[in-house]
Amino acid sequence: MQDGSVKGTTARKAQVRRFYEVLWNAHELDAIxxxxxxxxxxxxxxxxxxxxxxxxxxxxxxxxxxxxxYRCTIEVLVEEREKVFAKMGFGGLHRGLFMGYKPSRxxxxxxxxxxxxxxxxxxxDLWVLGDLKGLEEQLKCNDS
Numbered sequence: 001m002q003d004g005s006v007k008g009t010t011a012r013k014a015q016v017r018r019f020y021e022v023l024w025n026a027h028e029l030d031a032i033x034x035x036x037x038x039x040x041x042x043x044x045x046x047x048x049x050x051x052x053x054x055x056x057x058x059x060x061x062x063x064x065x066x067x068x069x070y071r072c073t074i075e076v077l078v079e080e081r082e083k084v085f086a087k088m089g090f091g092g093l094h095r096g097l098f099m100g101y102k103p104s105r106x107x108x109x110x111x112x113x114x115x116x117x118x119x120x121x122x123x124x125d126l127w128v129l130g131d132l133k134g135l136e137e138q139l140k141c142n143d144s
Contacts, residue, residue: 012118013077016084019116019123020072027064029057037124045112045130046099067092067108084116090130094139099132101139110135 015035022031032053042050042059050056064070070092078085091109094101112130116123 010079012079012084016116024072037119037122041125043127045128066096066098068095069093082118086114088112108138
């Protein structure tokens, strides 16, 4: 069975890398239709549930407004059938109101994971969990 491998990665893993490198790290939201299914559903670590391309765009823009130089780092990708699991690192410069905390201009970092579900070659559903306790501890320390 052919898995769509390109340089040691499957097409779905490559799409997850594109999701983080292009949509999040480069903040190139024009690429959303090539990565996300039209009926995309999303539940982010911050508890927000979004539907469709416009809902996801709102979430990305909110995070980027609060955290300058925001970056997502993939540590591990695991694929099984139509699912890809990613172990992640997230971080940025706290420059705007975030989780109720005023900007501190300090860097914050936290760990998380994401479960991607595909419909064809596009991501149809994403559920992200992050270490919000660890993140909040950093924000509290910065909020003095």
